[in-house]
Amino acid sequence: MIRRPAPLPFFRSSLACLPAAALTLSALSSCQAAPAPQTTTVVKTPTQPNILFVLADDMGYADLGCYGGKGVESKNIDRLAAEGIKFTQFYVNSPICSPSRTAFTTGQYPARWKITSYIDNRGANSRRGMAQWLDLQAPTVAKSLSSAGYLTGHFGK
Structure with missing residues (x-):
């Protein structure tokens, strides 16, 4: 039989503490920090007028x-x-609805967008050299208001 030297007193006390250390670590790892108190931040935003x-x-x-x-x-x-x-x-750009609406919507002369009379059927518009509808690239009041944070809608013509 091989005889091993007796463990040093330091190791004896360390080995005896191992189960206690494992229990302590286990208990500490299950502890959670208390949740931070909830705070509510009120941000005052400037009110935009309704348009x-x-x-x-x-x-x-x-x-x-x-x-x-x-x-x-x-x-x-x-x-x-x-x-x-x-x-x-x-000043009204035109006594007719389509050019007036174009001017009002874009802030530009309606001839710039080839809407100089009422919008008719496609054949009639083509014969008169008119657009079929307002170009999607045209600047509009709605686009400007939308970029300023407004929600916009268009109902009707």
Whole structure:
């Protein structure tokens, strides 16, 4: 039988501590840091005004009550005009809907986009040298407002 020397006292005490150290490490590894207290940060953002453009075909300047018209009752439009901005001096690019809408939408003369009369069927538009619709590359009020953080929509014509 081979005789081994007795372990040194240092190793004896270390070996005796091994189970205690394993239990301590196991207990510590299962401990989790307390969750950080939740904080709410309130960020004040500047409020953007709501913008509503209403365009109507074949309406004269004084047809609405807010512009002095007496023939048609227009209470809701009059209230919107009273609470918002009312244009009293302006220039209309055309007495026809398509070029007027083009000018209003793009801020440019409608001839620049080849819309100089009402948009008709494709054959008639081609014969007159007109566009079939507003070019997608045209700048628009909606694109400008969208890049400024507004949500935009277009309903109607």
